[in-house]
Amino acid sequence: MRSQRTIKDRINFQGVGLHTGAYCKVTLHPAPVDTGIVFYRPCKKSSMSTNISTVVDTTYATTIGNDRMKVRTVEHLLAVLSATGITNLTIEVEGPEIPILDGSAIEITQLILGAGIKRQKKVMPYIKILQPVFLEDDQGKVAAYPYDGRKITFRLFFKNHFLGEQLMSFDLDRGSFLKEIAPARTFGFLKDVEYYRANGLAKGGSLDNAVIFSETSIVNNSGLRFKDECVRHKILDSIGDFSLVGLPIEGHIVADKSGHKMNVKFINKLLACSDCWEVVSDQVEKAPYPAFSYSYS
Numbered sequence: 130m131r132s133q134r135t136i137k138d139r140i141n142f143q144g145v146g147l148h149t150g151a152y153c154k155v156t157l158h159p160a161p162v163d164t165g166i167v168f169y170r171p172c173k174k175s176s177m178s179t180n181i182s183t184v185v186d187t188t189y190a191t192t193i194g195n196d197r198m199k200v201r202t203v204e205h206l207l208a209v210l211s212a213t214g215i216t217n218l219t220i221e222v223e224g225p226e227i228p229i230l231d232g233s234a235i236e237i238t239q240l241i242l243g244a245g246i247k248r249q250k251k252v253m254p255y256i257k258i259l260q261p262v263f264l265e266d267d268q269g270k271v272a273a274y275p276y277d278g279r280k281i282t283f284r285l286f287f288k289n290h291f292l293g294e295q296l297m298s299f300d301l302d303r304g305s306f307l308k309e310i311a312p313a314r315t316f317g318f319l320k321d322v323e324y325y326r327a328n329g330l331a332k333g334g335s336l337d338n339a340v341i342f343s344e345t346s347i348v349n350n351s352g353l354r355f356k357d358e359c360v361r362h363k364i365l366d367s368i369g370d371f372s373l374v375g376l377p378i379e380g381h382i383v384a385d386k387s388g389h390k391m392n393v394k395f396i397n398k399l400l401a402c403s404d405c406w407e408v409v410s411d412q413v414e415k416a417p418y419p420a421f422s423y424s425y426s
């Protein structure tokens with residue numbers, strides 16, 4: 130059984146937001162047991178717990194919000210917290226978005242590992258997948274299967290493009306998130322850049338924070354960090370999105386061309402299928418998800 134965790138020291142990072150182009154500052158504060166992952170906006174003295182019901186937009190990034198505050202592009206930060214097992218944290222955000230940094234999660238991962246992780250004296254419940262759950266639409270497919278660990282398999286397929294098919298499996302408990310997933314950057318296609326600009330998206334995007342592909346090559350002079358960097362980044366995004374379940378998932382998530390929108394749709398389907406999973410904890414054998422949210426006591 131895992132214990133709840135927070136960070137040992139306060140840390141901060143700052144930079145431009147990918148979609149808003151706004152300069153944003155983030156401070157991560159250690160938090161006591163049963164706090165959960167809480168976003169805090171100091172100028173409005175407003176805070177918000179993180180769970181699937183707080184997702185308000187999935188257009189090119191995952192945005193969470195309530196009637197008082199909204200934070201865009203939370204998925205990379207949430208992925209690092211999930212991978213490092215941080216369950217209690219207050220995330221102070223000055224600005225509308227989590228900074229994109231270099232487009233990957235490497236800086237945030239290094240900051241958290243540098244600050245140190247503190248194990249807390251309370252058990253962290255988790256969701257154990259008992260029966261397969263499937264979702265399919267014209268965009269892609271997602272499934273969850275019983276599995277002894279926290280594993281994600283992702284398949285990408287770029288039709289008529291040199292990138293072709295990319296497939297990767299990553300086990301969060303056995304693999305190295307720092308080496309295999311955290312360095313993989315956000316990516317996009319040159320043909321879509323004009324559309325992003327016309328629709329007010331990717332205002333902060335540049336070759337310093339995204340890998341851009343033309344029909345025949347990589348636009349960035351620096352090249353790729355991994356041959357299959359795109360699928361590694363999709364695994365990063367999925368780890369972040371799936372953390373919005375509110376509890377770690379023991380199971381194997383298999384995604385085929387999924388994105389933020391489909392991940393969120395799948396999580397809602399999974400949570401609605403209460404026979405397909407159980408919450409494992411030393412205190413409670415099984416309870417409906419909403420009773421847990423981020424208050425475990």
Ligand SMILES: [Zn+2]
Nearest residue numbers: 204315362366
């Ligand atoms: Zn991403």
